[in-house]
Amino acid sequence: MPKIKKKRLGYGIDMTPMVDVAMLLLTFFMMTTQFRPEEATAIDMPSSHAPFKMPETDIMVVTVNKAGTTYLWVDAQNLRAQLFGEANKLKASIPVTNDQLRQLLVQARISNPKLRTLVKGDKDAPYGPIEDVLGILRQVKITRFNLVTELEKNN
Amino acid sequence: MGAVESGGESKSHARGGKKHKKKRRLRIRIDMTPMVDVAFLLLTFFMLTTYFSKPQTMELNLPPDEKIITEVAESNLLTLRVAPDGAVFWNMGTEPANRIEMKELRKFLKDKNKENPKLITLLKIDRDGKYDMLVKAMDEVALAKVERFSLAQMNEYDKRQIQKARGS
Numbered sequence: 159m160p161k162i163k164k165k166r167l168g169y170g171i172d173m174t175p176m177v178d179v180a181m182l183l184l185t186f187f188m189m190t191t192q193f194r195p196e197e198a199t200a201i202d203m204p205s206s207h208a209p210f211k212m213p214e215t216d217i218m219v220v221t222v223n224k225a226g227t228t229y230l231w232v233d234a235q236n237l238r239a240q241l242f243g244e245a246n247k248l249k250a251s252i253p254v255t256n257d258q259l260r261q262l263l264v265q266a267r268i269s270n271p272k273l274r275t276l277v278k279g280d281k282d283a284p285y286g287p288i289e290d291v292l293g294i295l296r297q298v299k300i301t302r303f304n305l306v307t308e309l310e311k312n313n
Numbered sequence: 314m315g316a317v318e319s320g321g322e323s324k325s326h327a328r329g330g331k332k333h334k335k336k337r338r339l340r341i342r343i344d345m346t347p348m349v350d351v352a353f354l355l356l357t358f359f360m361l362t363t364y365f366s367k368p369q370t371m372e373l374n375l376p377p378d379e380k381i382i383t384e385v386a387e388s389n390l391l392t393l394r395v396a397p398d399g400a401v402f403w404n405m406g407t408e409p410a411n412r413i414e415m416k417e418l419r420k421f422l423k424d425k426n427k428e429n430p431k432l433i434t435l436l437k438i439d440r441d442g443k444y445d446m447l448v449k450a451m452d453e454v455a456l457a458k459v460e461r462f463s464l465a466q467m468n469e470y471d472k473r474q475i476q477k478a479r480g481s
Contacts, residue, residue, distance in 0.1 A: 208455065209369070248372045281443070286441065309368075
């Protein structure tokens with residue numbers, strides 16, 4: 159007995175609008191993404207209610223980690239090459255001693271007077287090294303600087 | 314799914330009696346599926362790696378290192394001292410120190426500044442303390458809208474004051 163052939167309905171879903179939207183989103187995310195330089199040391203930032211956003215260009219960051227080691231980083235690659243040597247150009251941050259920090263801060267400011275200074279300390283960093291860093295900033299006459307924190311939501 | 318078609322049958326119309334020769338167009342089909350797959354993959358990647366919350370910063374102004382001695386009336390000077398264990402002590406001028414909780418600090422600073430608008434707040438943190446204490450204390454000072462504020466090093470005298478306050 160011949161089987162009755164069932165006629166299948168062919169569905170055609172037009173995927174074009176979805177693909178369009180997906181491409182739009184893809185472009186958006188590709189444009190807005192910026193890859194953060196990899197950190198030389200893990201930093202768990204303290205939180206505050208400070209309203210200012212962190213500047214992104216022309217910055218130098220003095221990092222103090224949990225152990226109290228001080229690191230320095232500048233955002234411009236050519237300046238990094240100049241300060242830390244060509245070999246360290248691509249490194250995330252360079253551990254520095256207090257004397258080195260003092261010299262490097264002065265050099266960096268000479269090369270780019272627009273540089274803004276950021277101090278990024280770990281929540282559990284001892285206050286001693288932080289106080290030393292603040293003292294050095296004072297000595298090299300960087301009287302205005304910013305402390306990097308995370309935004310605290312509650313009061 | 315996701316295919317582009319081009320061409321198709323071209324209809325020939327007879328116009329003015331003259332017959333066009335039926336041109337056969339090539340039917341091109343591009344399968345867009347792999348491209349769309351890759352696009353979604355990238356989309357997911359960028360969506361997951363992007364983060365919008367930028368860190369905040371706290372602005373701090375310190376006087377340069379030159380030994381400028383600023384004369385401050387004792388009655389206008391409020392000293393906040395933070396011990397290594399996070400305990401906060403306050404005192405006016407050379408009066409003995411009193412303990413205060415970090416939570417009450419904001420209201421306290423607000424009240425003190427209302428009482429005396431010329432008040433200058435001096436923050437001293439023990440070298441053995443944590444960085445978090447500085448940020449927390451400065452945050453409270455900023456939230457209390459205290460503008461006359463400075464940071465100083467803690468010396469032996471300050472440590473003795475804290476000892477005395479703990480003893481009493």
